[in-house]
Amino acid sequence: MHISSPGKRTITSIRPVFDREKPKMYIETYGCQMNVNDSEVVAAIMQKAGYAVTKDIGEANLILVNTCSVRDNAEQRIWGRLEYFRQEKKKRPDVSVGVIGCMAERLKESLLENNIVDIVIGPDAYRDLPKLVEKTESGQKGINVLLSREETYSDISPVRLDKTGVTAFISIMRGCNNVCAFCVVPYTRGGERSRNPETVIRELKELSANGYKEVTLLGQNVDSYSWDSVYFADLLAMVAEAAPDMRVRFSTSHPKDMTDNVLKIMAKYDNICNCIHLPVQSGSTAILQKMNRKYTREEYLLRIETIRKIIPDCAISTDIIAGFCGETQKDHEDTLSLMKEAGYDFAYMFKYSERPNTRAARQFRDDVPEEIKIKRLTEIIDLQSELSLTSHKKDLDSIVEVLVEDISKRSENDLCGRTSQNKMVIFPKENCNIGDLVKIKITDCTQATLKGILI
Ligand code: SF4
Structure with missing residues (x-):
């Protein structure tokens, strides 16, 4: 049964402008949701400056990459992309390449040393982008990595x-x-x-x-x-x-x-959806203290208890780091036992990657051997797979409300969307549309998704 249908959506001024006559901007985004939203702010700024957005890098006059510095491998991926952009510049030397976001802020001028990058701009300086792009037109390079105490881009409607x-x-x-x-x-x-x-x-x-x-x-x-x-x-x-x-x-x-x-x-x-992302990072109070997280294992578990008391059907997800500086086998086991107690529905799990100039890099040794980090991370991922499957099994035979977001990647005949608890549901298309809120009976599940039928 359909609960509601949006009818025809009138998508007007805040959609990207695709225009043959205007110079074109192509933007690639890495990292968190914040970066996704920042790219939309950048698109709005450049659209106002006369640029159209393109999804085809081959026709772009301006190529931007919005970057993430949170882990070393995120930065390595971006270096790989910059080599690809070098090929684009060889084909069309008038193309400008800009690195924006966290990596721009972290590496500053050094990004300009490679004959690929023309513009470097940090997260608080996006309003300056049109000016810096203009500079590149006369063969100069442009950089602005000033951080601000006030900038929130609150007057800009993201594209x-x-x-x-x-x-x-x-x-x-x-x-x-x-x-x-x-x-x-x-x-x-x-x-x-x-x-x-x-x-x-x-x-x-x-x-x-x-x-x-x-x-x-x-x-x-x-x-x-x-x-x-x-x-x-x-x-x-x-x-x-x-x-x-x-x-x-x-x-x-x-x-x-x-x-x-x-x-x-x-x-x-x-x-308001019943799901909370509550990063724990570690289940050991000693490691939490070293991480400067300012809560103990017990305080964290008390938060979980309170969430369950006030919103009984709330899904809880988390972030976990395996192998932080000085982490012992006992600390790791504390993380595994906390995961079981919390009964997470979902988790983002990584092995510790030291970032230059952070407090950990200055004060502690990254001393957990790589093979131990990998082993602990594997145990954490395996446990979370079990917990996610347990969470999904609880939904079998129940009826859930799903906001239809897209066509399923696996089959054109299926749609996908999320429950209030942020669980992905796949179901046969029938006569639903993207944007509908529908009721689905859950008939099957894996640890990653729920499957069901429209009722
Ligand atoms: S709360 Fe901690 S982990 Fe999150 S962005 Fe701030 S410093 Fe980083």
Whole structure:
């Protein structure tokens, strides 16, 4: 049974402009959701400067890569892409290449030394991009990596680059004031600043008017959102009320900052999805202290208990790092036992990768041997596979509400979408459309997806 259908979506000013006459910008995005949203802000800035967005690198006058520095292999991938862009420049020497985002902020001028990159621009300097592009037209290189205490791009309506027009991101804050020992973000994105709630609501209403059905509020640490006397729980309520027909999600929460008020607001509004991403990073209090996470194992588990009490059907996901500096076998076992206690529905799991100039790089030795890191990570991934399968099995035979997001990658005859708990569901297309909210009976599952039929 269909619960609602969006009808014809009127997608107007905030879609990309594809225009044969204008110079063209191609943008590739790596890393987190914040970067995805930043690329949309950059597209809006360049569209205003007269550029059209293209998905064909071969016709672009300007190639941008929005980068991530969070792990070494993320940066290695970008170096690989830069070599590919070198070939494009050989074919068409008038093309400009820009590196933007976290890697630009971290490596600064050094990125200009390779005869590939013309522009380097950090996360707080995107408004300067048209000026720097103009500079490259006279053969010069351009760089701006100044961090700001105020910039939130709150007056810019991002050009939505995704193709389906169902889900979108709104950044509610930028930067981070925590100094987790492993993390490069405070150095690449600067200090924390929140965005005026009125501008958040304005952007939300634009999305709603353009047919979007779900919004994810983004921040490095949404729980420390603060604008005058508006805190994150207040903002969440404002958003839920301003767009009652849209689903609302948010990311990322910090276990030390998440309040009961946020949980109560989630429980109060049906359109706020029942899922929380609550990065734990380690199950050992000793390692959490070294990581400067500012909570203990017990405090974290108490947060989980409170979430389950206030929102009984809330899905919980997490981030875990295997093999942080000084991690013993016992610390690792603490992580495994915490995972079981928390019963995560989903997790992002990585082995520790030292990032230059972070607190960990300055204070600790990256002393867990690579083969041990890999072994521990494998155990963590194997355990999470079991936990995810257990979580999905609980949904068998139940009826769930799914927002249809796209055609399934595996079959054109199937659609895919997510439940409130952020679980991916695949089901035969029948007469549903992308953007519909439908009821699906779950008939089968794997650890990665639920499968079902429309009812
Ligand atoms: S909260 Fe910690 S892990 Fe998250 S962005 Fe800030 S410093 Fe990095």
